[in-house]
Amino acid sequence: MGSDSKITNQLEEKYQKIDQDLEDHLEGLLYSKPINYWDYIQIDALLNLQITRTSFPDEKVFIMYHQISELLFKMILSEIEQIAENDSIDAVIFTDKIMRISRYFDVLTSSFSIMKDGMSIEQYNKFRQTLIPASGFQSAQYRKIEFASTELINLIDKRFRDTIDRNSSYDNAFEHLYWQAAGKDYKTGKKTYTLAVFEERYKEEFIRFTKFYEKNNLWSKFKSLPKEAQKDKDLVKAMRHYDLTVNVKWVMAHYNTAVHYLNIGGKTTDATGGSEWVKYMHPKYQKRIFFPDLWTKKEIEDWGTNIL
Numbered sequence: 001m002g003s004d005s006k007i008t009n010q011l012e013e014k015y016q017k018i019d020q021d022l023e024d025h026l027e028g029l030l031y032s033k034p035i036n037y038w039d040y041i042q043i044d045a046l047l048n049l050q051i052t053r054t055s056f057p058d059e060k061v062f063i064m065y066h067q068i069s070e071l072l073f074k075m076i077l078s079e080i081e082q083i084a085e086n087d088s089i090d091a092v093i094f095t096d097k098i099m100r101i102s103r104y105f106d107v108l109t110s111s112f113s114i115m116k117d118g119m120s121i122e123q124y125n126k127f128r129q130t131l132i133p134a135s136g137f138q139s140a141q142y143r144k145i146e147f148a149s150t151e152l153i154n155l156i157d158k159r160f161r162d163t164i165d166r167n168s169s170y171d172n173a174f175e176h177l178y179w180q181a182a183g184k185d186y187k188t189g190k191k192t193y194t195l196a197v198f199e200e201r202y203k204e205e206f207i208r209f210t211k212f213y214e215k216n217n218l219w220s221k222f223k224s225l226p227k228e229a230q231k232d233k234d235l236v237k238a239m240r241h242y243d244l245t246v247n248v249k250w251v252m253a254h255y256n257t258a259v260h261y262l263n264i265g266g267k268t269t270d271a272t273g274g275s276e277w278v279k280y281m282h283p284k285y286q287k288r289i290f291f292p293d294l295w296t297k298k299e300i301e302d303w304g305t306n307i308l
């Protein structure tokens with residue numbers, strides 16, 4: 001009695017709801033194989049995803065490290081989604097989630113140098129020739145993390161941020177996002193192939209995604225908390241930590257990696273995506289800041305220089 005009949009009743013109820021016979025499902029259970037680790041985690045699929053274009057061993061490292069980064073991006077997006085969809089979130093849960101997201105970014109930041117210090121510069125500069133014109137610039141999940149973290153205005157290219165009409169169309173805002181600078185000649189409007197194919201593949205998806213997140217991004221969610229919660233010391237500290245980790249620490253780890261591989265003997269090589277990467281990648285130029293109101297004027301002025 002007790003728990004046995006309780007679970008049977010619950011099962012009966014579950015299948016009744018969808019017009020299914022419990023007996024049939026129990027029979028299925030009788031024949032189904034027990035689960036094991038490798039099937040559950042999809043190990044075979046996972047370990048077969050490293051398809052190289054050359055036979056340099058370090059190309060596998062390069063692919064795997066990108067794949068690890070994309071998996072962490074997915075975990076980050078999943079946490080942000082939980083904040084966005086929670087209509088009764090309070091300062092404690094908000095802080096907890098932001099810190100978890102930050103820890104994922106901490107992993108991304110510290111692991112960059114682990115990859116960088118092991119992967120051969122010589123091999124990289126050979127296999128990268130087979131990747132042109134692909135670039136991490138085309139990571140849609142990274143763009144989604146940004147869209148889900150702040151309002152569009154904070155992602156507008158620094159040169160246009162103060163003058164752009166805040167109520168302008170999404171299309172106009174999109175054309176002035178900071179990352180357009182990596183692949184667009186603003187005078188002629190001509191886009192590089194890397195940027196053009198990226199938009200062809202993802203622009204529609206970004207529009208759908210942004211429709212929800214323009215009101216539910218982390219910054220808007222924070223501002224919709226009661227005034228008292230917005231002053232919560234732990235929450236403000238967590239928000240600042242996240243902003244700095246993504247927009248300075250990760251960006252600098254990435255920039256230093258690019259310098260390591262693409263600036264040899266003081267001579268700068270073109271990136272696979274073709275941007276003017278030295279200027280484009282350094283945080284002091286773009287000053288991307290998700291939560292600008294949480295920083296002082298001086299901290300913003302110093303962004304990406306001596307803020308660390």
Ligand code: HEM
Pocket residue numbers: 065066069070124134135136137138139142179182254257258261262271272273274275276277280281
């Ligand atoms: C050897 C390692 C790497 C080098 C040398 C490198 C270099 C670059 C360069 C030069 C750019 C500027 C765009 C271009 O012209 O291509 C870029 C953009 C980008 N890369 Fe990497 N990268 C590396 C690893 C990674 C990894 C592991 C990720 C993780 C997914 C990544 C994600 C990105 C993203 C998201 C952008 C766009 C950043 C932005 O718009 O500010 N990169 N990378």
